[in-house]
Amino acid sequence: MGSSAAPTQPSPQNPNQQAARLLGEAIAQVQRVIVGQEHMVEQLMVGLLAKGHILLEGVPGVAKTLAVRSFATVVGGDFARIQFTPDLVPSDIVGTRIYKASQEGFDVELGPVFVNFVLADEVNRAPAKVQAAMLELMAEKQVSIGGVTYPMAEPFIVIATQNPIESEGVYPLPEAQRDRFLLMVDVPYPRGNEEFEILRRMSVRPPTSRPVLDPQRIIELQKQASEVFVHNLVAEYIVRLVLATRTPAEFNLPDLTSVIQLGCSPRATLGLVAAARALALIHGRDYVLPTDVQAVAKDVMAHRIVLGFDAIADNIQPAQVIERIIAMVPPPTPVWNGQSAQPGGHRPPQRQVAQPDFS
Incomplete structure (x- = not known):
């Protein structure tokens, strides 16, 4: 009787199996909110573990923003959503220097990107200057304001979305900008049975997800993945x-x-x-x-x-x-x-x- 339990003993000692269970639980929490789109949710986790930025491309209404919000809730850490528009300027996202008369000097007001997870919604609506500012903070994980360099939080991931069908009022991402994204994930329409489940699940009281990870645990998992x-x-x-x-x-x-x-x-x-x-x-x-x-x-x-x-x-x-x-x-x-x-x-x-x- 005692020998039958022996094969199950080594499993809890395997750190990779423990990590897989934890990551599986995190993915399941996102799937409580997002119907279908298993590939997109898995790739979000892949990008997080690989310390890479992610670009989600899909038509409006396929839950790109909702997926990123739910994902940020599950993995913990600070989260900010920036709606990109044609009149956006770099200081709106990275911060700027503000003159304070009481101090007779300038003070630095940091922008919304100083968080763990940045959702750049409709990133192709931003003009070239803003895209260039995003390029620095994505590649270097730092921002320079008034000659002073400010490092980004750890971990730091940019998840951007774009609509591929619009051509008016958009600035297509240049090749250099697209190359900064580790993954570009196509988000398709849901299938018929998934559409029915969306109707059933979201039309009464939409489900919510709960935190599973935290920034320190994510850093440990990133190190584990790199090994x-x-x-x-x-x-x-x-x-x-x-x-x-x-x-x-x-x-x-x-x-x-x-x-x-x-x-x-x-x-x-x-x-x-x-x-x-x-x-x-x-x-x-x-x-x-x-x-x-x-x-x-x-x-x-x-x-x-x-x-x-x-x-x-x-x-x-x-x-x-x-x-x-x-x-x-x-x-x-x-x-x-x-x-x-x-x-x-x-x-x-x-x-x-x-x-x-x-x-």
Whole structure:
């Protein structure tokens, strides 16, 4: 009788399994409010663990803002929402110097971005000056006001939203600005059964979520995610995926040479590693599988490539190009005790080795 409980004893001692349970609880709390959109909610957590900023793109009314608000509530920390408009100026978001006659000098009034989570709502409505100010605080995690540098809070994440269908009164994000976002997640319409659940759940008394994490715990989880093991063959696979966007003919994709005008930058390589590590931690593993890389590749890479004019005229989407590259570039095969893992499998049985070999 006593021996039957033995296999369950090592599990609580595994810090990655503990982290996975905690992260799963946090994701479940967000899902209490958000119907469907599992991919978006998971990618929000991936971006948080990977210390990356996230851009959500979708038509109005698909719960982008509600998802970010619920997510900020669950993970704890300070939260600020900034509604971007064409008349916004940089001092409105980062702060400014104010003259105080009583002190006969200037005092610094910090802006709303000095929080843990910034929701930049409809970021493409802001003019170039504001986008440039956002670029500094996203990349450097600091703001300069009156010659003095003010660091951002820890952790610090910018989650921006944009509406892809509007063209009036918007300033499309330049390539340099899009490249600063670790992930660009497409938020689609809900499916039929999800629409019915939205009606049932939100029309009477909308549910609320409760805090699960706090800033200090998030910092610990971020450090834990950065220590997830990446095998050399998985790292080479990541590099091949990125190189395939720059020289597709060398990877048996000659038809993409005229489609891709500009390939992914090295930020895509680093982003793939960071996002894959975060996803592995969410699944309770201390190593990255090729399936982790494939799961995050589209959101990490699609917004970093620039398509040629003919491809845009033919209505080819960047995500379709990345899916083609993923299908054509062969991944390494994880081997569990001399046997190949099942395709798409995320975690081995408990009796197998902790980290796989690759062939």
